[in-house]
Amino acid sequence: MTASFAPGAYVFPGGGIEAADASPNTFAQTRRRPTQDDTRLVQAIAAIRESFEELGVLLARHVDGRHATTADVAALDRHGPFVAQCVARGLTLAADEVFILAHWITDRDLPRRFDVPFLVARVPEDQEPVADEKEQFEPVWVRPADALERHRAGQFFIIFPTIRTLERLQAFARVDEVLASCAGEQPWFVSCPRAGILAGKEQRFMEHEPPFGELALVCPEGQMVHHLDWQSDHPVPLLRNVQRLTCGNPGVMTGPGTNSYVVGDPDTGHIVIDPGPEDAEHQERLWRAAGGDIRLIVCTHSHPDHSPGARPLQALCERHGHKPPLLGLSSLPTARAASHFVPDRELADGERLVLEGPDHRHTLRVIHTPGHAANHLCLVLEEDGLLFSGDHVLNGSTTVIDPPDGHMSDYLASLDRLEAACATDHIEFILPAHGYVLGNVFGDAHDATDVIRRLRLHRLQREAKILAVMRALPEGTMQDWLAQAYDDVPSRMWPVAMRSLTAHVERLRELM
Ligand SMILES: [Zn+2]
The missing domain is CATH 1.10.10 (Arc Repressor Mutant, subunit A)
Known part of the structure; x- marks a missing residue:
């Protein structure tokens, strides 16, 4: 409990890179791989030194190629000058045996932040770790799966990056397989997790995990404020001018339920996207979230979980004195009976729907995206760089392509169009009709463009x-x-x- 980092937790040995780790003198006493650049070399040297200081494990070799032994370790002072002592004993550092495994950056909300390569190497056969009693206290060898099992049972405290790294490691049966997977000199992943509140607890997520995009959009600086529990009682504010209301229709096909979006603000009025199935309470909540000021109702497509609530919502508005037009694309004869749909007006591809305020506006641009349904469209909120993807791109589930109204080549061609829109409009985030927001800061892993690329790859791999x-x-x-x-x-x-x-x-x- 007195450790300076993660007190009370089981952690991998490690520490900061020191100036001497990067000195020409140290390099001269170190074995390196031809593919190992200076950065990787310095990281490996620091890891070798820290493992020695904290645990008395020494990854070094004699001139004849033998690994350092327990006797070598015993002869060295763990607090003395590291490289000089190795040289005196005829040892060179075996940085060529150290590989990068992962790259973690501490979450934004933490007071001390670290940028950390996780490295992996095989420990020489006859060495046993002995703790320094300052930073390491109770060395254990444990299989990744066993560590995770004991952690789940509350008997082995480990922190998020350790948990996720062990989860990946447990897929490997042998050390050699792990090392082989790291031969490319690139980490398995680079991650700076984000935290939200789920079931009353702080929980962290990596870039590829479903809640990450939503946390990146709603709390960009890493504030621990966003609740991730699904509910249909009240709107979730995603941006000042974008709210999500999830209908109480969760299921195998709808995931947590259908997401309806309310775009706009009191100065501009609102556009409702996908009013959901017919559900009087849900439509009432949409009306209230819009402060009773709904200017347009748009359906991304006419499946039964998206569009049947449109006419009742329109009627509700009409009872309060204003009837907003219902926009979208008519269903084609290929659609199932339950998806029959005729809007008040057909939307043209590229058309812009504008909410105008005294000093600002919100512009939704229509992109026709057949594939999931022949009458499917997506919307780009141009000022905020957001894509409302309907069912074309989902979070946590796979879009069903159901011929004849669904069509795979159309679906893939529409993905291409969406990817192009992400580039031209600098879109970072995708707001799907089912699941959390997807995306990341523009240009980072799992941003909107990357999400679409991965989706296409997934389809083509299946094909x-x-x-x-x-x-x-x-x-x-x-x-x-x-x-x-x-x-x-x-x-x-x-x-x-x-x-x-x-x-x-x-x-x-x-x-x-
Ligand atoms: Zn749907």
Whole structure:
């Protein structure tokens, strides 16, 4: 409990890089890989020195190539000048055996912040760690899976970066496999996690985890203020002029429920995007969130969880004296009966819907995006660089492509259009109809463009797998192909996956 960093926690040994770690004299006493640049070399040297000082583990070799032994360690003073002592004993530092594993940057809300490469190396066979009793106290060897198990049982306190690193490490059966995965000199990931409040507790998330984008949008400086629990009682303010109301219709197909968005402010009036299914309480909440001033109602598409609430919301507004037009795209004959839809006015691709205030405006630009549904559209909030993606891009679930109204080639072409829009409009965040906000600061991992690229890659990887299965089983039925191409998906999801499989098969036949 007296340690200077993470008191009471099990941590990896480590510490700050010192000037001597980067000196030409130290470099001259160090083995390096041809691919190891100076930065990686200095990090490796600091790690070797810290492991020695804190734990008495010495990653060094004699001239004949033998590793340093317990006897070598015992002969050195752990508080004396490190490199000079190694030289005197004929040892060179084995930085060529140290690899970068991950790169962590401490979260923004913490008073002391660190930028830390996590490094990995095999410890020489006969050495045993002995704690320095200053920074390390109780060295243990523990398998990653066992550490996580004991942590879950409350018997092994570890902090977030340790937990996530062990989660990745537990996938490897052997040290050699870990080292081989690090041969590229690049970390598995670079992460600066973000924190929010979920189920009454502080919880942290990495860039690829569902709540990250929302935390980046709502609390950019890392303030610990945002609640992530899903509820349908009150609006969630995402920006000063953007609120989200989630309908109380959670389910297998709707995730936490359908997200309706209210864009605008008291000076400009509001546009409601996707009023949801018919649900009087939900439409009443939308009306209240807009302060009773709804100028337009827009549906991204006409599936039953998105558009049936539009007419009731319009009628509610009309009872209060003003009837906002209902905008969108009419359903095509390919749509299922429950998705039949005719707006008051058809939206043109590229059209701008403008809310005008005395000194500012909010502009929503329409992008036609067929694929999930033939009458699907997305909206770009130009002033804020946000994309309302409807069901075309989701967080926490995969968009279903259900032919004939859904179409895989159209879906992919629409993704291309959205990616282009992200670049031209500097879009950082995507607000989906199901799940948390996606995205990150423009240009960082998992920003809006990156999210779309990963989505496309995911689809194309699935398609490649389907194509391989079709070639291996040319006489197979759709059921045969489904079982193999979606063997990583729980079988309860197969009825839904069958629709996507059909869409992929249709596209592959179009391409052949
Ligand atoms: Zn939906």
